[in-house]
Amino acid sequence: MPFYDNQVNVMFDEAKLQARLKELGAEITRDYKGQNLIVVGVLKGSVLFFADLVRQIDLPLSIDFLGLSSYGSGTESSGVVRITNDLAKPIEGAHVLVVEDIVDTGLTMQFLLENLKTRKPASVKICTLLEKPSRAKAKIPLHYTGFVIPDEFVVGYGLDFDEKFRNLPFIGVMRR
Ligand code: IMP
Numbered sequence: 789m790p791f792y793d794n795q796v797n798v799m800f801d802e803a804k805l806q807a808r809l810k811e812l813g814a815e816i817t818r819d820y821k822g823q824n825l826i827v828v829g830v831l832k833g834s835v836l837f838f839a840d841l842v843r844q845i846d847l848p849l850s851i852d853f854l855g856l857s858s859y860g861s862g863t864e865s866s867g868v869v870r871i872t873n874d875l876a877k878p879i880e881g882a883h884v885l886v887v888e889d890i891v892d893t894g895l896t897m898q899f900l901l902e903n904l905k906t907r908k909p910a911s912v913k914i915c916t917l918l919e920k921p922s923r924a925k926a927k928i929p930l931h932y933t934g935f936v937i938p939d940e941f942v943v944g945y946g947l948d949f950d951e952k953f954r955n956l957p958f959i960g961v962m963r964r
């Protein structure tokens with residue numbers, strides 16, 4: 789029995805996730821054809837999503853990563869965002885697609901969008917796997933969204949609770 793069996797209920801299994809990623813990848817492929825695309829993964833939560841998504845994008849893109857930290861060890865946003873690891877290269881003139889695990893209050897993405905815009909990219913768009921609209925505190929344009937979910941704390945497929953459960957191959961809900 790897997791270690792998480794008594795702690796997590798499945799919300800989106802692997803098949804469901806991969807099917808949606810295929811659709812997102814096709815959409816992104818269409819939208820960025822002929823453009824200089826940099827796909828930026830937000831560490832650490834987006835890594836599994838990121839790795840699967842870029843394999844569904846049929847374009848000569850480049851990749852980079854950004855480390856952001858918005859949470860302490862609990863499940864509530866602190867509202868304070870820090871860049872813990874910056875991009876390796878400038879993005880001036882490039883089309884940037886930010887890949888995020890989940891947009892909850894939106895405060896993290898609001899901060900990141902403002903920061904990236906000062907670097908003069910040709911465009912910045914966001915692709916998030918999950919969105920919790922009921923908790924939104926900032927109005928952020930989400931160009932690509934995998935799934936809209938209710939106000940539940942989810943883990944797995946990159947998302948953590950206190951740094952654990954990131955390695956689950958599915959999205960699940962913590963049992964209370
Ligand atoms: P926001 O600034 O409130 O939008 O928070 C965004 C970040 O909070 C995400 O990138 C996640 O790292 C984390 N987060 C928000 N909701 C959840 C959740 O349900 N499970 C795990 N992490 C979450």
Ligand code: MG
Nearest residue numbers: 830831833889
């Ligand atoms: Mg995150």
